[in-house]
Amino acid sequence: MHSLSFDIAHMLAGGLVLVSFLMLYQDRLYALLNVLALHALVLALSVAWQAHIQDAPHLYITAAIALGFKAILIPWALRKMVFRLGIHREVETVVSIGLTMLAGMALVALSLQVMLPVTAQADPVAREDIALALSVVLIGLLMMVTRRNAVSQVVGFLSLENGIIFAATGARGMPLVVEISVAFSVLIAFIVVGIFLFRIRERFDTVDDAALDQFRGGRS
Amino acid sequence: MISLVALCVLALLVLALLGAVTALMPVGRVLVYGGSLVLCLVLLVAGLASLDTTVQRVTLPLGLPWIGAHLRLDALAAGFLVLIGLGGAGASLFALGYGRHEHAPQRVLPFYPAFLAGMVLVVLADDAFLFLFAWELMSLASWALVMTDHQAEGTARAGFVYLLMATFSGLTLLLAFGLLAGAQGGYDFASMRQAHPTGLLAALVFVLATIGAGSKAGLVPLHVWLPLAHPAAPSHVSALMSGVMTKVAVYGFIRIVFDLMGGPVWWQAVVVLALGGVTAVLGVLQALMEHDVKRLLACSTIENVGIIFIGLGLAMAFQVNGFIAGAALAMTAALFHAFNHTLFKSLLFFTAGSVLSATGTRDLERLGGLIHRMPPTAVVALVGCMAISALPPLNGFASEWLIFQAVLLRPDLPQWGLKFMLPVDGALLALAAALAAACFVRLFGIGFLGRPRSPAAAEAQEVDRFSIAAMAVFAALCLLAGLFPGAAIDAIAPIVDLLLAGRMPVQLADPWLTIAPIAASRSSYNGLLVATFIVVSTTIAAVGIHRLASRAVRRAPIWDCGFPDARPITQYSGASFAQPLRRIFGAVVFRAHETVDMPAPGETRPATIRKTIHDPVWDALYAPLVGLVTWAAEAMNVLQFLTIRRYLAFVFAALVVLLLALTLWQ
Structure with a gap:
């Protein structure tokens, strides 16, 4: 009953989750950026496949945006930024990586448990997609929470956003304008965060966000 | 008749606007109070005329679009309309003269007719939305009137406590109506009358309605705002608040418990009887301790509300047991006392x-x-x-x-x-x-x-x-x-x-006008x-x-106990009059305590007697509550100074917890 198209869509969705886990595992910034590019690439592939099986040509545009902006432009810009900032290239984690991975697995289980009963009547492709997209979003949030370095928080945010795009394309009939505007908002968020990073760096000589809190008088 | 009453409400609201415009001119006072007087008299007559007629209904295309504004004038509403009309007319007539002493008429004139309009709308309302709207209009307008003399000592606190209690009362009534409306969302009273809640639901509605209406009426232990707020307002507004607004709260209670819920349960009667009894005694004891005339009157209002609720409790007790004659007697007594x-x-x-x-x-x-x-x-x-x-x-x-x-x-x-x-x-x-x-x-x-x-x-x-x-x-x-x-x-x-x-039984049939x-x-x-x-x-x-003693009135010096030239200060005072009662009841109920400071022989300072009184309800219920809120606020204050990552972690944790709850709930 499962056709080949379903299997491929499923494989790409699973691949996205897998790359999210890869992202959690990285302890070097450059490697992390490479994985982010890979994440966006898998997303672009998956969206293109959705465009193919849904007969929705506008999704090809979304796929192209994902490929152009997220897989190439943003990782490249981040890489330049890390280089120019000269920050140390290690990712500083709050919780150990093993624990984070375990938490990520629990989150995947949770999102499957939440989504599969809710979407019992939905189209099986969309159903699996949405469940896996939720796990990508949750892992992105987990990454933002468990990293100290502002650059890796940005990466977490971008992967979270990938999950949202993925969920949106899985559902039929999502207007193109929504996807484009989401893509642009991400770009703008990226620019703002980039400028912000340079500003923090200028003031505090670090991009560890704990410095911000010390400045504010809080406890890290 | 009902359209006449509705027009009166509209006219009162217009009068409120006019009052706002003309507040600073001398004509404003005459306009607002004179207009209110006339409209209240019309309401009084309309209420009297509608007491014995059939139920009248009107639905206006106002309010929530799928409900509209249902108005209904039945005997109960008409009875309370008489009360509002009478009280409002009296207060307006009094204020025609008394308002002359008002320092800031712009703080009174716009709100006075709005307050009256709110009370009339409460008794007219036939759906929960309009009822709550009118209830809040009444609360807010009276709050503005309480804050008239906002620079006086204690007024700000009175207004704050009143606003809190009024919000609380509105909230509980909202919940009560929500439960009465049920899952179908029948917010008009007609569909609430059809659905009789039972069991736990009925108990919950009863408790919420008692808290909501009781806190407005001044039932112990929800009465704390009343001796603060009623005296703070100008006197004619105090008269309206004590004399009429507490009755509107009683109306709310009767409407929900006797009409919408369709028949009480025996333990509810016990609750009402107990609350009424405690309220009556505590209110009057507090009144005895007061030396501020208006606070004394406000405390006595608490006592009378207690008496009314005793009557209502008796009516519930008799109705539960099918003793309708007794229930009618108790209900008549309660309404007559109101x-x-x-x-x-x-x-x-x-x-x-x-x-x-x-x-x-x-x-x-x-x-x-x-x-x-x-x-x-x-x-x-x-x-x-x-x-x-x-x-x-x-x-x-x-x-x-x-x-x-x-x-x-x-x-x-x-x-x-x-x-x-x-x-x-x-x-x-x-x-x-x-x-x-x-x-x-x-x-x-x-x-x-x-x-x-x-x-x-x-x-x-x-x-x-x-x-x-x-x-x-x-x-x-x-x-x-x-x-x-x-x-x-x-x-x-x-x-x-x-x-x-x-x-x-019909009483006027008796030729000697004896009531039995x-x-x-x-x-x-x-x-x-x-x-x-x-x-x-x-x-x-x-x-x-x-005839037998002396024809003439003789004026003689007052017997001065052998001390000539007694000063007025040596007279019996309010505190000394209340002292025996304060010692008997106050020592137990209010933890009243007297300390006498007697100077040693040769000292020139005066002797003093200092008495302290504690409000048992405030100490037992409200002080811990205030403490709890303060503690919670202090504890939450930490949240103001977290790191960005911790805020994110909070969002994340909240999301995960909600998702978990969703999974478990399924």
Whole structure:
């Protein structure tokens, strides 16, 4: 009953989750950026496949945006930024990586448990997609929470956003304008965060966000 | 008729706007109070005319689009419309003169008609949305009126406490209506009447409605705002708040418990009886300790609300057991007492306002001897004090006598709680009545008799004619309602019939106007006869004394116990009058404590006596609550100073917890 198209869509969705886990595992910034590019690439592939099986040509545009902006432009810009900032290239984690991975697995289980009963009547492709997209979003949030370095928080945010795009394309009939505007908002968020990073760096000589809190008088 | 009443509400709202525009001109006062007077009289007449007619309904295309605004005028609404019309007309007439002393009319004039309109809308409303809207309009307008004199000490706190309690009351009523509407969302009262809630749901609705209406009415332990807020407003507004707004709250309770819920359960009657009894006694005890005239009156309002709720509790107890005649008697007594309380409490607040404008003080210890300076005010104040002390032949006696008749029916109720509560409430009621008499002897004796205790009291001037006219009309009504209680009972009968499907026997049929609640062989009361007896015996005694002793009135020096030139300060004061009662009850209930500081021989400083009183309800309930809120606020304050990552972690954790809850819930 499962056709080949379903299997491929499923494989790409699973691949996205897998790359999210890869992202959690990285302890070097450059490697992390490479994985982010890979994440966006898998997303672009998956969206293109959705465009193919849904007969929705506008999704090809979304796929192209994902490929152009997220897989190439943003990782490249981040890489330049890390280089120019000269920050140390290690990712500083709050919780150990093993624990984070375990938490990520629990989150995947949770999102499957939440989504599969809710979407019992939905189209099986969309159903699996949405469940896996939720796990990508949750892992992105987990990454933002468990990293100290502002650059890796940005990466977490971008992967979270990938999950949202993925969920949106899985559902039929999502207007193109929504996807484009989401893509642009991400770009703008990226620019703002980039400028912000340079500003923090200028003031505090670090991009560890704990410095911000010390400045504010809080406890890290 | 209902469209006339609705037009009156509209006119009152227009008047509120006009009041805002013309507040600073002298014509504004005449316009607003004169207009309110006329409209309230129209409402009074409309209410009287609608008491005995069929139910009238109107749906206006206002409010929520899928509900509209349902208005309904039945006997219950008409009865309370009479109350609002009467109280509002009296207050407006009084304010025509009294408002002249207002320092900031722009703080009163716009809100006064809006307050009246809110109260009328509450009794007219036939859907939950309009009811709550009107309820909040009433609360907010009265809050604005309480804050009139916002720079005076304590007003800001009174307003804050009042606003909190009003919000709380609105919230609980909202929840009660939500439960009554059920899952279908039938927010009009007609569909609520169809669906009778049972079991836990009914219990929850009852508790919420009692809290919501009770906190507005001033039931202990939700009464704390009342002695603060009622006196802070201008006197005619205090009269409206005490005399009318608490009755609107009683209306809310009756509407929900007797009408919408369709019949009480026996434990609910026990709860109402217990709350009513405790409220009556605590209210009057607190009134006895007060030396601020208006606060004293506000505390006495709490007592009277307790008496009304005892009547309602009795009606519930009898209705549960199918004893409709008894239930009708108790309900009639409660409604009659509500009506009477509007009359004499408004009257007493008017006199307090007159005294305030004549002397500039509300402190009982600085008054005295006003009967010489303001004879008409003193006479009407005496009538009000006698009425509220339930002395025959005035109206207070008639209604309290009816409540006692209901207590003394003592039918064989099967529930142990009711068996126990009925005699207890009888005792509490008797205690409250006796203490109320003491309280008002104290008010009149210290305030109007004796010698002036301050220069302000010695130079008091009688107030204007409008104020005197308002007070005289209410005093006359107190007397009339006491002389002809049968007329009032018969007028109330359609309301009781609507609620309980039964009524008291027709009273006006008796040629001698004797009222007999159940049967003449059991008990009866004739106000006219008692009045005649009092008048005749007093006349005979007075004539006899004058004839047999001396014809002339002689003025002689006051017996001074051997100390010539006694100062006014050596007179009996309010505090000394209340001292025995304070020592007996206050030591237990209020933890009253007196310390005497006696200087050693040779010292020149004066001796002092200091008394401290604690409000048991505040200490036991509200102080811990305030502490808890403060503690929670302090604890939450940490959240203001977290790192960005921790904020993110909070969002993340909240998301995960909600998702987990969703999974488990499925």
